[in-house]
Amino acid sequence: MTELSNDQKRDFEAAAFRRLVQHLRERGDVQNIDLMNLAGFCRNCLSNWYREAADAGGVALTKDESREIIYGMPYAEWQALNQIEASEAKKAEFEARRPKDH
Numbered sequence: 001m002t003e004l005s006n007d008q009k010r011d012f013e014a015a016a017f018r019r020l021v022q023h024l025r026e027r028g029d030v031q032n033i034d035l036m037n038l039a040g041f042c043r044n045c046l047s048n049w050y051r052e053a054a055d056a057g058g059v060a061l062t063k064d065e066s067r068e069i070i071y072g073m074p075y076a077e078w079q080a081l082n083q084i085e086a087s088e089a090k091k092a093e094f095e096a097r098r099p100k101d102h
Helices: 006-026 032-039 043-056 063-071 075-082 088-097
Strands: none
Touching: 006 043, 006 063, 032 043, 032 088, 043 063, 063 075
């Protein structure tokens, strides 16, 4: 396996993260509840993790600020453009699989 420096790892991880965020921005049709039910995380989780990392680095971000970074727009705007009401079946699946921190 190729030996990577810590800087290379950080740069590659950052590039992969940016690509994931861009992909999720382009796929507004994929609902957060679908992501949660399938993978156990969603855009809001990413924004929370981003905010936690910023906090650890000494930068205070609000929930709204971190969500705008991930969504590429204010959260309320994204919701108005993309969010649809989840079916009762999806809501029940979420409740059954809900991570402890949600």
